[in-house]
Amino acid sequence: MFDAWFWLWIGLTVALCIAEVFTAGFFLLPFGLGAAGAAVANWLGAGESLQWIVFGGLGMLALAGFRVLGVRVAPPRPEGFAGDRLNGKRGFVTAAVRPLGQGGMVKVEREEWRAQSDDGAEIPKGAEVEVVRMEGARVIVRRIGGTS
Numbered sequence: 353m354f355d356a357w358f359w360l361w362i363g364l365t366v367a368l369c370i371a372e373v374f375t376a377g378f379f380l381l382p383f384g385l386g387a388a389g390a391a392v393a394n395w396l397g398a399g400e401s402l403q404w405i406v407f408g409g410l411g412m413l414a415l416a417g418f419r420v421l422g423v424r425v426a427p428p429r430p431e432g433f434a435g436d437r438l439n440g441k442r443g444f445v446t447a448a449v450r451p452l453g454q455g456g457m458v459k460v461e462r463e464e465w466r467a468q469s470d471d472g473a474e475i476p477k478g479a480e481v482e483v484v485r486m487e488g489a490r491v492i493v494r495r496i497g498g499t500s
Contacts, residue, residue, distance in 0.1 A: 354394075354395070355394070357394050357400060357403060358391055358394045358395060361387050361388070361390045361391035361394060361403070361407070362387075362391050364384070364387040365384050365385075365387040365388045365391060366384075367384075368380045368381065368383050368384030368387060369381060369384040372384065378415075378418040378422065379415070381414070381418070382410075382411050382412075382413075382414030382415040382417075382418055383407075383411040383414075383415070385410060385411065385414045386406070386407040386408065386409070386410040386411025386412075386414065387407055387411075389406045389407065389410040390403040390404070390406045390407040390410075392406075393406045436485075436486070438460055438461075438465075438483045438486060438491060439483055439484070439485060439486070440482065440483065441460050441461060441482070441483050442460070442480060442481065442482050442483075442496065443458045443459050443460035443461070443480075443481055443482075443483070443493075444458065444459055444478060444479065444480050444481065445457070445458050445467070445475050445476065445477050445478060445479045445481060445493075446458060446459050446464060446477065447477060448474060448475065448476050448477050449467050449468065449469050449474065449475040449481075449493065450474050451469075451472050451473070451474060452472070456468060456469075456475075458481055458483075458491060458493055460483055460491065465489070465490065465491045466489065466490045466491070467481070467490065467491050467492070467493050468487075468490055468491075468492055468493070469492070469493060469494070469495070470484045470492050470493065470494045471494070473495070475493070475495045479495050480495070480496050481493035481494060481495055481496060482494050482496045
């Protein structure tokens with residue numbers, strides 16, 4: 353009654369659904385559902401080509417559905433995520449920022465960072481700065497005030 357393709361689809365369904373438990377992002381589960389759909393198609397007497405079409409089509413449809421659902425239920429990404437969280441923040445220079453990235457430290461909020469000026473100019477100790485962007489573990493800053 354059940355041929356080898358049926359058992360292949362059932363095995364693939366189980367394997368993909370179990371593998372989803374160990375991964376993030378709901379990528380394997382939709383294709384597990386596609387494999388289950390292909391098993392049903394096999395049971396209904398569909399040919400191998402149609403089974404592959406059901407597998408791929410149902411898998412892609414389920415993947416798209418999970419993505420839409422994920423966007424709706426996921427909390428919004430916080431403003432200034434990861435390395436961008438310091439962009440626009442103000443701080444002050446704790447060690448003079450010299451041309452060509454030599455030396456230079458700034459304190460932004462409660463953290464101290466290696467710094468480089470955005471225009472290559474020297475910024476003296478005590479000057480107020482604004483973070484323009486981050487490059488690796490270094491902040492690129494712009495002077496916004498005089499020395500203090």
